Amino acid sequence: MTSIVTGTATVCVFDPALLRHRLEDDCDWWSLPSAELAAVNAGHVAFFNVGGDGAYDIALYAELAEPQVVVHLTVASGRVFIGAGEDVTGGGLEPDTAYGGLFVDVPAGTYRLQARRDEARVSLAFVPDTRGSNAFDDLVRI
Secondary structure (H helix, E strand, O other): OEEEEEEEEEEEEOOOHHHHHOOOOOHHHHHHHHHHHHHOOOOOOEEEEOOOOOEEEEEEEOOOOOOOOOEEEEEEEEEEEEEHHHHEEEEOOOOOOOOEEEEEEOOOOOOOOOEEEEOOEEEEEEOOOOOOEEEEEEOOOO
8 A cells, every 4th residue: 555645636547658648748738627538538547536635545456346436447568657646647747656656567458447435545456358448428536
């Protein structure tokens, strides 16, 4: 388990290789709901609005019995970053763990990223799946 601190009330999960095309975009490119939704639906990133700024404990599991939401996610490089929304690729910067967050190695492929928030604890599970995209009509909240 690790802790992250967000000032954007958002936890993000993504393979940095799939967002490298956003490197020269504004650092808050994803703050536009249409851009956030497009990236999530493409399976490039999962943005979880957690309802408030502050510290959150991140716990990883093999599978969650009762996820609040499932986001299909593509992992091309085998390395995923989990951190605060403000650490997403953009503004000339890629994620690192200097200010929190963590990298997780998972086999390249597509996943059902299960998520659940209980107060300040965010539980996540990467479950292999054949689907790598989503069809959300609205932003993802947990």
